[in-house]
Amino acid sequence: MVTSNPLAGLPSNVPVFPLAGVLLLPRAHLPLHIFEPRYRSMTEDALAGDGMIAMVQPRDPSSSEVNPEIYPVACLGRIVNEERLEDGRWQLTLEGVTRFRVAEELPLKHGYRIVRPDYSEFQSDLSTQDVATDIKRDTLLAAFFQYLGGRGLSTDEQAISRLKDEPLVNALAMACPFFPAEKQALLESQTILDRAKMLQALLELSSRPEAANDDEPPRLN
Numbered sequence: 001m002v003t004s005n006p007l008a009g010l011p012s013n014v015p016v017f018p019l020a021g022v023l024l025l026p027r028a029h030l031p032l033h034i035f036e037p038r039y040r041s042m043t044e045d046a047l048a049g050d051g052m053i054a055m056v057q058p059r060d061p062s063s064s065e066v067n068p069e070i071y072p073v074a075c076l077g078r079i080v081n082e083e084r085l086e087d088g089r090w091q092l093t094l095e096g097v098t099r100f101r102v103a104e105e106l107p108l109k110h111g112y113r114i115v116r117p118d119y120s121e122f123q124s125d126l127s128t129q130d131v132a133t134d135i136k137r138d139t140l141l142a143a144f145f146q147y148l149g150g151r152g153l154s155t156d157e158q159a160i161s162r163l164k165d166e167p168l169v170n171a172l173a174m175a176c177p178f179f180p181a182e183k184q185a186l187l188e189s190q191t192i193l194d195r196a197k198m199l200q201a202l203l204e205l206s207s208r209p210e211a212a213n214d215d216e217p218p219r220l221n
Contacts, residue, residue, distance in 0.1 A: 015042045016054045020061035023183045024075040026096040026125040028170040034090035038111030051079045098125035135196035143203040169196045
């Protein structure tokens with residue numbers, strides 16, 4: 001019996017875009033504004049090839065290094081929408097494909113970084129089946145709305161509440177302005193249920209009176 005290989009067709013080398021505090025998750029969408037010359041080159045090369053770019057976070061967001069150390073787990077994204085502006089900048093939308101572990105970093109190309117990915121640990125990300133979960137939606141949403149209220153923010157509660165489990169968890173995880181290490185922990189959560197539990201814990205921790213501050217509002221659009 002012949003079975004399809006879920007890893008077939010994934011790139012063996014992939015450009016990475018290190019961006020602190022920015023999270024891409026499988027089957028989620030991330031808008032990007034590309035302006036730095038090396039990442040313009042990265043975008044042009046990706047569009048001329050397989051259309052794939054991976055998002056990864058620097059370990060030290062305050063590092064002044066041109067190419068700082070990155071976390072070992074990243075997320076491969078497919079460019080699903082692109083617009084080149086008159087001055088050469090790009091507006092992109094990435095769709096998350098799968099997480100991977102960085103097996104090796106390769107030589108720079110046109111100033112941007114390339115890695116060899118190991119997808120084997122995250123093959124479940126490639127499933128096309130609806131993800132069944134046992135998340136506690138009511139308590140998660142209550143924690144999120146309390147988090148917003150503590151910062152004087154608001155959103156379309158009905159629209160958020162209508163999202164299915166996986167899009168709900170991933171949208172909140174990507175939108176909330178947590179610290180980069182917390183974003184990375186959400187990325188590396190093994191299952192949607194694990195991610196939902198961690199997300200709720202972070203929301204509740206951030207909602208404590210002593211934690212409230214003037215963080216940027218979550219981007220939920």
